Amino acid sequence: MQPRPQSHSAALGPGCTGPSLANPTPLAFDHQRQVAQAPSCGAEAFAVDPAALANGQPRKHTTYPYVTGTSVLGITYKDGVLLASDTLGAYGSTKRYKSFDRLRKVNESCIVGAGGELSDFQYIMRLLEELSDDDFCMDDGHTLKPAEVHSYLCRVLYNRRNKMDPLWNSLVVGGFHAGKPFLGTVGMQGTNYTDAHVATGFGNHLARPLMREHHRPDMSEEEATALLHQCLKVCYYRDKNSINKFTIAKVSAEGVTISEPFALETEWRYKLFENPAANAAGAW
C-alpha cells in the first residue's frame, strides 16, 4: 500500500485528510516520503495534520465525542460469527439519528461494528474500504483476512492515541476465514483482544454475563440469534441511549449478510410504572 497524496484542506478541518483528487496529481509522483525507508503500509491512517502540530498546541476538539453509538455485541457460533447492535446515533441524550448502520461489511469474510463517535467510525470505514479497493485492484486473489483487519485497526487506534488525537471508538471485528470464526475487539486506546464473545460499552456489563452463561462455540445459528436477541433486549431495557431498532450481521462461509432493522417485543406495563410519581417526594 503506497501512500497517496493527501489534501489537508482547511475546508475539511485539521486532522482530516481528503481525497487525493482534491489535489492535482503532480507530474513527478514520488512515492518516497521525507524519511528514507518510511513504511508504505499504514502510512495514511497514521498521518497527522502537520499544520496543527506546527502550532504546538495539542488538539482539543477531538477529545470529546459528539454523535455516539452505544454497545455492539458479537458471538461466534458453529459456522461463523454474529454481530448485533442498534441503529441509533445519539447526540448527547437526544436520540437524534435513528437509522445509522453501525455494522458494516469490510469484505466477503469480515465485518466491523462500532460504538462511540460515529464520524470516526466513518473515517475508519473509509480506511478499510480503501484497503479493500487496493486488494481488488491488485487482483491477485489476496484479500484482507479478519485477523489482519483486526491487527490493522489495533495499530491505527493505538497510533492515534499516542498522538493524543484518538479515534473515539470501540470496535468489534468479526470474520470467518479458513473454516474458523474470528471475533476480536479494539478499544479507543488500542486495547485489543479476541474471544468467543465480545461486547462494547454497556454491553460489557449487561450482555456478557448472559453470554457467559449461554454461549457454546458449537451453537447453531438459531440458538446464537436467540441469545443475541436476549442480550439486545436487556441492553435496550437498561441502556438509556438505545432504541428498539436493531440489526444483526452474519459472517459465515457463504459470505456476509446484514439484516434489515427489526424491533423486539418489550414489556412496559408494570404496576410500578403506571403511576411514576406515586412515591416521589415532590418537585420544586
Next chain:
Amino acid sequence: MFRNQYDQDNTTWSPQGRIFQIEYAMEAVKQGSAAVGLKSHEYAVLATLKRAPSELSSYQRKVFKIDDHMGIAISGLTADGRILCRYMRNECLNHRYVYESPMPLGRLVRQVADKAQMGTHYSHKRPYGVGLIVAGVDESGPHVFYNCPSGNYYDYKAFAMGARSQAAKTYMERQFETFADASLDDLVKHALQALQASLADGELTDKNCSVAVVGKGMPFTLLEDESLAPYIAAVKEEEPAVAEAAPAQGEAAMEAEGGAAAGEGEQQQGDGGDGDAGGQAPMEQ
C-alpha cells in the same frame, strides 16, 4: 548492441522504440555471477555461484533473507542489491507489524518493480543495476519471481540469471517438468546441477556456491559450507550422468526441450560467451 546516438540518457527513445540505458542496465545483471531459482509444489530454492574479488578476500554474498518466508538472490551491482534488500526487509517488517501476517510475495515484488521503474523514468535518476530472483512461500504456495532493472517483474517456475546463465536455463528447460513433484533434496540437486552448467572452470565446492530453501513448513534457510557439503557430494556422485553441458548456441537449445539426448555428446564444448547471448531483443514486451 553497439554505441549509438540514442543511448546518452534515460529519457531518450531510439527510433525503434528502445531506451538503451535501460537495456544497458540489464546488461549489468549479466555481468554478475550466476544465480538460479526454482520451485516445486512445496518448496522454492535459490542457488548462486559466489565470486571472490581476489584470492585474499572472502566470497561476495548473493543470497539475502528478507523474511521468514522469503529471500532473494542478486546479480549485478551488489550495492544496488543491498538497497533493494533493505527496502524489502523494511516493507516485510512493517507489514508484519501492521497486519500480523507475512507479506504476500506478489505485492512486495510489485512494489520493488514500481520502485525500479522510477529509476527508468527520470533523467536525474539511473536504473538499478541489479536483478533479483525472489523466492518465497505465501498463502498461494511457493513462488519464484524475477525483478528486472527495467521495472518489470515475472513469475517463473524456474529461472537463471547472470554470467553464462543460458546454460543453466537450458538445463532447467529440459528438467522443469519434474520440479513440481520433486522432493526437497532433488530440487536442491537440480539447482546445483543447473549452476554447474554455468561454471566457466573449476568445480562446485561448498565454498563457492550458496543455496537457500524455503517452504510451507520451513522458514527461509541458508545452506552454506558444511550444510551444503552433502548436496555437493550428491551432485558429484551423479556427475557422469550430468555430462549434458550447455550448448554454446542459446537459441538452438531453447526449443530442444525434450530432445536433449541427441545433443548430449557433441555439446561438450565450454560454455563461453553464451551468458550474454543477447541476440534476442532484451526489451521484453
